[in-house]
Each structure stands twice: as structure tokens, then as C-alpha cells.
Amino acid sequence: MKELWFLVAVLLMLGVLAGFSNLTSPTSSFAANLPPQWDFPTTEFTIPGRLHVNLLDVFFDPDGDILSFSVSPGEGISAGIYNDALVVYAEHDGELTIIASDGKAVVSQKIKVYVE
Numbered sequence: 001m002k003e004l005w006f007l008v009a010v011l012l013m014l015g016v017l018a019g020f021s022n023l024t025s026p027t028s029s030f031a032a033n034l035p036p037q038w039d040f041p042t043t044e045f046t047i048p049g050r051l052h053v054n055l056l057d058v059f060f061d062p063d064g065d066i067l068s069f070s071v072s073p074g075e076g077i078s079a080g081i082y083n084d085a086l087v088v089y090a091e092h093d094g095e096l097t098i099i100a101s102d103g104k105a106v107v108s109q110k111i112k113v114y115v116e
Contacts (some may be wrong), residue, residue, distance in 0.1 A: 034062040035105035046114045051088040055081070055098065059109075065102035072097040077113060090115050 040058040045051055055069050071086060073079040074094040080087055086098060090113045099108045 033065075033102070033104040035107050036061045036065075036067055036100040036102050037107070038100075038109045043110065044112045044114065046116055047088070047090060048116045049090060051086070051090070051113060053086045053088075054084060055086055055100070056084050059098075059100045061102045063102065065104070068101050068103070070099045072099070088113060 036059050038058060039060050045053075056067070059067055059069075061067055067084075069081045069084065069086070071079045071081055073088070073096040076091045077094045077096055078089040079096050088096065093112070093114045095110055095112050097108050097110050099106060101107075
């Protein structure tokens with residue numbers, strides 16, 4: 001008789017555990033988006049009048065999302081984004097702001113440009 005109760009108890013525990021194995025954790029269904037991040041050792045560049053930087057080398061997205069970029073140049077600086085590359089022409093020292101987006105979050109990074 002003891003063996004029968006033991007068998008029933010084991011089968012009951014296995015059934016309960018099998019039911020729990022189909023559940024997902026609450027965190028797996030609500031993954032938070034992490035914003036893009038600047039990942040370069042400096043935000044200051046000394047240039048001979050022109051700067052060319054591949055933005056995929058200086059920004060990354062922790063979630064692996066595809067990034068898009070825009071730029072807001074300061075006075076005396078011409079800048080644009082061409083195929084994920086930042087191109088800057090500067091007549092004198094100044095600042096510009098790079099905006100990176102992963103489609104869910106937007107971050108900006110100010111950089112300083114010094115002309116040689």
C-alpha cells in the first residue's frame with residue numbers, strides 16, 4: 001500500500017512540474033528597450049578642416065537594433081550624414097550634436113571639433 005501512495009505522490013508532483021514548465025517568466029514577455037550608446041574614447045576631434053567618422057564605429061545599440069543618425073552642426077561648421085558616416089567641414093573650432101535612434105529611443109551626443 002505504501003508503494004501505491006508513493007507512486008501517486010510522484011505522479012502528482014510530475015504533473016504539477018510539467019504544468020509549470022509551460023509557463024513563461026514575467027520578464028520574458030516585457031523586454032525593455034535599451035537606447036543607443038556612444039562608445040568612443042573621446043568627444044573631441046582635432047581636424048585639418050575635414051572629419052569623416054563611421055557612426056556605426058562610435059555608436060552601438062545594446063539590443064542590436066538598426067540605428068539611424070542625424071546631425072545638428074554649430075556655427076561655422078558644415079556637417080552631414082552619408083551612408084552612416086558623419087562628414088564635417090569646419091572653418092574654425094566649434095560643436096555639433098549627433099542624434100542616434102534605434103526606432104524606439106533617441107539619444108544625442110555633443111562633440112567638439114578643433115581645427116588645426
